[in-house]
Amino acid sequence: MLNTHDVDVLDRILTPGYINHNPNVAAGRDTNRQFWSGLFITMPDLSAAIDDRVVGRFTYRGTHTGGSRPPTTQTSGPEDRDAADQPVPLTASPARDAR
Numbered sequence: 001m002l003n004t005h006d007v008d009v010l011d012r013i014l015t016p017g018y019i020n021h022n023p024n025v026a027a028g029r030d031t032n033r034q035f036w037s038g039l040f041i042t043m044p045d046l047s048a049a050i051d052d053r054v055v056g057r058f059t060y061r062g063t064h065t066g067g068s069r070p071p072t073t074q075t076s077g078p079e080d081r082d083a084a085d086q087p088v089p090l091t092a093s094p095a096r097d098a099r
Contacts (some may be wrong), residue, residue, distance in 0.1 A: 042067030
């Protein structure tokens with residue numbers, strides 16, 4: 001679902017009363033669908049890789065091009081963490097599709 005941006009998959013894998021443990025997303029399948037749909041609009045090249053299935057650690061990569069907020073053209077990936085595995089500030093990059 002993350003790499004195909006196919007939010008219809010959520011109807012098959014989540015119950016309507018799905019409880020999301022992400023503090024940024026309210027519980028419920030429909031709310032989860034809205035979250036991912038909005039994220040895919042904001043970051044159309046978003047992709048994810050599973051780093052650790054046991055603890056559920058993922059690496060997300062994408063370019064913020066707009067959506068509900070003005071585009072920043074910032075990118076983020078695993079290289080944006082320091083030696084202690086802490087996030088470091090994002091760096092701006094030219095928009096892929098400047099308009």
